[in-house]
Amino acid sequence: MAAASTRRALLGTTLAAVALIGRRRRAAATEQIKIRDLYRTNTEFSERAVALQGQRIEIPGFMAPPLKPDAAFFVLTKRPMAVCPFCDNAVDWPADIVLVLMREQQEWVYFNRPILVSGVLELGVAVDQSTGFVSKVRLVDARYELVG
């Protein structure tokens, strides 16, 4: 890979470094699933993911830099992805990412701080009318908290 640290930045958005995220009490019965367990193959959902459709669940991960500062959504990744060291553009984003549509805007966290997102799981290809963003997995009505 290239030595230059600035090459291949996927998103140039700058972030407020550490957000002051209020910690909330977690609902005891909320199921938690890892991003990697959403898929059976890289193009097929797992049985568990299908069973959790429409339910409020929690997914741990990392916040990729938001596309714009006032966005009401962000991409959740299973490993930190501020700069993809081996990609050229959005087409090369890993398949297993989750689009998080927030209930209300929260302060952003830096790309490598682990977060836990709570939201209602939606599966299937959808195109956001305002951004053109194509997603396969979404958490809607979502909130997140910093966990580390």
Next chain:
Amino acid sequence: MLGLLSGCATSVDSSKTAAVQAQDSYYAAAQATLQRIAAQRPNTGRAKNVILFVGDGMGVSTVTAARMFEGQMRGVDGESNVLAYEAFPYLALSKTYAHDAQVADSAPTAVAMTTGVKTSNDLIGLDQRGKLEDCETSKTTHVTTLWQMAEQAGLATGVITTARLTHATPSATYAHSASRDWESDADMPPEALSQGCPDIARQLIESNYGDGFELAWGGGRERFLPAETADPEDPSKTGKRKDGRDLTKEWLERFGDGGAYIWNAEQFKALDPAKAKHVLGLFNQSHMQYETDRAKDSAGEPSLAEMTTAAIDMLSSDADGYLLMVEGGRVDHASHESNAYRTLTDAVALNEAVKAAVAKVSTDDTLIIVTADHSHTLTISGYPKRGNPLLGLARGVDGELLMGDDGKPYTTIGFANGPGGLKEGARADLTDVDTTDPDFIQQSLVPLASETHGGEDLGIYAIGPWAHLFQGTVEQNYIFHVMDHASKIGARAAAATAAAPKTN
């Protein structure tokens, strides 16, 4: 494996020792090593075949970690475990700096190994006069790769990688480019296109050395398919090329009945080495999966070991011999992510490929080299007890968590820089974190979105004809010279070219 070494055995008489520790198990093991190495004799026969394994980013600390990890995976002692290539008889250290850089990227390091000269970062197949993204200068600074010479000399040639076939390391076997990023025409500036510089993918398909590569297997379909063409594995994605060319079709047109293009595991398994003469394998739209994620690939991907085995079967039919590069390309990518789990599982996959090669060839006539292109910032540190899980928290001899001065535990493996470093705030408390999880990111001191390469020397492990020429600390480009000396490829290419000047 070592029994295949030529020469008669001798022994070292160590029986008359006064050492009180002579019965100690470590002492006895070292005596056995002494006898083995004393019995080694150089093989000065010609190398009919040469296989160069490159673990991209696999520095010495990563090799050490892979050794321990592989042993622990098998439930044996990790610290004293021996990887397949660590049993090779000869070893040297490789100095990896580039012509213009203290710490190199994968382009000049691959060029050093494939052409025998050092060049600058980001350049493919150009000498030290090459300039980044300068198409015109690149036209007069080409250097010939050993793979191109091998084609001229009539050998069979192949390149295998788990990265894109157009990525720096594999492309250094066949391409010349003023930027490693010019993987397709869509990646090139208009000026370079108008000046007639071809993209890297095109150069693989159009290579006019000999009869062209016998096999090229890896990832990177998008660079070979036009933007209008849907990807066969994931129709929601398309190729990248703007020139409308489908290079997979052009490969088939060029090689006719002897040509094949495959893109999934089923087609790979159906490959008949006796019939396939020129096979292009593109098993993912971009890079192939990490080894740990391979089982979830929807179209299926062959492992690096499976590709190596099939490649040897295919190339061995050439009586003139073969030259093959096998790259574990994603050891590097996982380290850039500071993800030790995937770094090591991909390093173990490379070891499995080496093991497969050693099982198939005779090291009487086949030179096998295992090395890396550059290092990373991975460290193994703290004072963990013997047998402590390598990816776990460091625990002392009594099993107690070892703490930093901040009162928090730490992992044995860390990266000096990378995404595991925080710009602000205190280091995370890992007490209740499963650091052995495949997606865990190791902590770092310096925060960087992408962990960097390391600049220290690398191991060159070798067996077979002229492997004994790997001794001491040598420049990385020396690897080319040993491969050439052992196989006489350069001289054979010159003779063939002189006899048939129109060949190239």
